[in-house]
Amino acid sequence: MDFLDLSYRLAVSLAGAAARACVRAVPEGWRLRLEAEAPDLPAGRWIWLHAVSVGELLLAEGLVGRLRGAGHRVHLSTGTPAGLALLVQRLPAWDRGTGCITGGAFPLDDAAGLEPFLRHAPGAFIALETELWPGLLAALDARSIPRLVVNGRLTERSLRRGGAWMRRAASRLTCVAARDEASVEAFRLLGAPEVALGGNLKADLPPPRPLHSGWGALRAAWADSPVLVAGNTVEGEESLVLEAWRAARAASPDLRLVLAPRQPRRFDDVARQFMEQGLAFRRASEPWPGQDAWLGTEVLLLDTLGELPAAYAEGTLALVAGGWTATGGHNPLEPVRAGVPTLIGPGYANFQDLVQPLLEAGQLKVVEAAGLGSAVGMALAQAPLRSAGPVALPASLTGALDRTLALLAPHLPAIG
Numbered sequence: 001m002d003f004l005d006l007s008y009r010l011a012v013s014l015a016g017a018a019a020r021a022c023v024r025a026v027p028e029g030w031r032l033r034l035e036a037e038a039p040d041l042p043a044g045r046w047i048w049l050h051a052v053s054v055g056e057l058l059l060a061e062g063l064v065g066r067l068r069g070a071g072h073r074v075h076l077s078t079g080t081p082a083g084l085a086l087l088v089q090r091l092p093a094w095d096r097g098t099g100c101i102t103g104g105a106f107p108l109d110d111a112a113g114l115e116p117f118l119r120h121a122p123g124a125f126i127a128l129e130t131e132l133w134p135g136l137l138a139a140l141d142a143r144s145i146p147r148l149v150v151n152g153r154l155t156e157r158s159l160r161r162g163g164a165w166m167r168r169a170a171s172r173l174t175c176v177a178a179r180d181e182a183s184v185e186a187f188r189l190l191g192a193p194e195v196a197l198g199g200n201l202k203a204d205l206p207p208p209r210p211l212h213s214g215w216g217a218l219r220a221a222w223a224d225s226p227v228l229v230a231g232n233t234v235e236g237e238e239s240l241v242l243e244a245w246r247a248a249r250a251a252s253p254d255l256r257l258v259l260a261p262r263q264p265r266r267f268d269d270v271a272r273q274f275m276e277q278g279l280a281f282r283r284a285s286e287p288w289p290g291q292d293a294w295l296g297t298e299v300l301l302l303d304t305l306g307e308l309p310a311a312y313a314e315g316t317l318a319l320v321a322g323g324w325t326a327t328g329g330h331n332p333l334e335p336v337r338a339g340v341p342t343l344i345g346p347g348y349a350n351f352q353d354l355v356q357p358l359l360e361a362g363q364l365k366v367v368e369a370a371g372l373g374s375a376v377g378m379a380l381a382q383a384p385l386r387s388a389g390p391v392a393l394p395a396s397l398t399g400a401l402d403r404t405l406a407l408l409a410p411h412l413p414a415i416g
Contacts, residue, residue, distance in 0.1 A: 008134050008165050009111070016110035028081050036105035038116035039075040045413055046073040048122040050106055053083040054264075054305055056128040057090070059151060062205050062401050063126075068100050071415040075122070076103035082264045086305045093209070109135040121145055123413020129153050129179075132169040141172045146411035150404050151201045152178040154186035155350070167191050177407045179400075180353040196407055199400025200353055202331050203393055208309035214288030219314070221294030225254040226380055229315035229335070231308045232262040236325035238270055240369055242277070244319075247373030252380055258311055260302035262322065262330065267303035274299060313338040313387060317379050323347035324369040329355070333397075336363045339387035341379050343367045357394040 001009075019026050023034055039046065047067060051057040057078055067074050076094075078087050087103045095101035107113035118139055124146040125136070130153055140147050162170075171191040177198030178184040187195045228248070230241045241259060249255045261270050267285075274281045281299035282289070284307065302311055312318050318335035322328055323345025331351060335342045336358055343365050348355045358364035367375040 004164055004168055005134075005138060008168075012108070012110040012135055013112075016108045016112055019108070020112075029079065030108075032081060032084055032105040033079060033108050033113065036077070036107040036113065036117075038107075038119065039102045039104070041073055041075065041102070041120060041122075043120040044123045045416065046075055046122050047412065048077065048117070048125045049074050049128070050077045050079075050126070050131055051083065051128045052106075052131050053078060053080040054086050057083055057086050058306065058309070059201055059205070060128055061090075061094070062201060063150065063404070064094050064101060065206065066401065066405060068094070068096070068098060071100070072412065073100050074102075076101065077106040078103070079106040082305060089306065109133045111135070114139055118143070124148060124408075124411055126150055126408070130158065132166055132173075134165050134169040137169045137172040146174045147172060148174055148408060148411055149176040149178075149187075149192075150198060150408065151400075152176045152183055152187055152195075152198070153180070153350075154178075154183045154190065156182075156186065159186045159190060162190055174411055175407060177404045182353075198404040198407055200397070201400050201404060202333055202354065203397035204399070204401035205333075207390070208313075208334070209306070211307060211310045211314075212288075215314070217288065217291040218294045218297075218300070221291045221297075222256050224385075225256050226252050226316040226383075226385060227256045227258060227314060228317050228319065228376065228380075229258045229260075229312050229340070230319040230321060231260045231302075231312065231335075232330035233259060233270075233321040234262050234326050235266070237321045238273060240324055240372055241319060241321070242279075244373040244376045248377045248380055251377055255380070256297075257299045258302055258315065259299060260308045260311070264303070264305065267301070271301055271303070274301060309334040312340055315340050316383050316385055317376065318342045319372075319376070320344045324372070332358060332364055333393065337390055337393060339389055339391045341365075341383045343372075343375055343379060345369060354397065357396050361394045363391070363394075 019030050051060045078084055084105055091103050114136055121143055125140055126148045129151050137147050167190055173192045176187045176192045176195040178187055178195055179200040184195050184197055228245055245257050279299050280297055281301055282297050283301045284304045312335035318340045320330050320332040322330035327347035328350040329348030332342055332344050346366055
């Protein structure tokens with residue numbers, strides 16, 4: 001062990017000891033990780049799949065299904081309260097009664113946190129996107145356990161900020177299936193020894209789960225009304241969406257709105273904003289009423305986890321936010337695949353690999369914030385009331401799951 005490894009181990013050990021000494025006072029996310037429990041699975045015969053939060057867990061669905069179908073045992077971990085809530089909700093469907101899929105919180109990256117997970121160590125560790133934990137990767141490397149990254153994404157900014165610990169962690173990766181060519185190059189520059197293009201798993205996700213039965217009453221009440229679905233809004237974008245919605249109502253007075261903030265911690269703040277503006281709205285997290293109640297409802301605040309992908313299909317027009325008051329953007333594939341006309345903002349740097357093929361295929365339109373209201377009005381005037389059904393994505397976006405699994409296959413444990 002050299003100075004670099006020793007310095008990281010000392011830092012995380014001190015942080016872990018301090019957190020355990022005052023566990024009641026630490027944030028909820030830390031408490032979840034302090035209480036993380038290892039799965040009761042045979043050593044070397046299971047796969048540890050880590051998805052940091054909600055977005056990565058949703059991204060894991062296709063991969064989990066293929067691994068389960070092949071007979072692998074998989075333990076899913078996540079590092080946030082919102083992620084854990086979704087994991088608990090989705091595990092029964094992901095497992096399908098096979099007993100192959102378990103899940104829980106990701107531990108602290110110190111010796112005390114990792115020890116229970118390494119007592120009966122996995123046969124492989126797979127991280128989604130860019131979860132490089134130096135302590136875990138060092139421990140797995142010492143045991144010759146494959147260390148894999150799928151849908152690996154590394155931006156130029158992250159590469160510049162990657163310090164010595166991150167570079168050391170990357171050097172210990174067995175294989176990276178990167179999501180785009182820029183990330184391939186970035187992981188190589190960071191020091192990962194084996195990097196290949198896997199593609200973006202978002203394009204190969206299975207169809208979204210059907211919405212619960214309560215949506216039937218809303219559909220019936222809003223059957224003759226155009227619906228604007230705005231997903232993944234970040235701070236400041238709710239005001240833009242509401243302004244555009246109000247402007248569009250001049251031509252479509254019965255226009256309804258479904259709005260889904262990106263971060264669960266903002267749900268209550270957005271609800272207060274709606275209340276202060278006198279909107280007739282309901283929260284999806286509350287008991288769902290019958291059809292008559294929805295007739296007088298203008299706005300549905302979608303403050304639940306995992307329902308947005310299917311909710312896009314309920315719309316006449318979709319707005320995928322994150323690119324009007326921010327620069328990263330969010331995944332536009334869900335409404336596009338549902339056949340719903342879709343608008344995004346100019347800040348889509350984090351999804352360049354998805355947006356460009358969709359723009360070239362005419363399946364997506366980029367709109368500046370200043371012109372959002374008029375763009376919504378024009379798009380609504382040209383769109384059918386509801387989509388005719390799913391549409392095919394550009395061929396260049398497909399096949400990522402098969403390519404990724406082919407890269408993983410040599411490193412996965414034996415089945416049984």
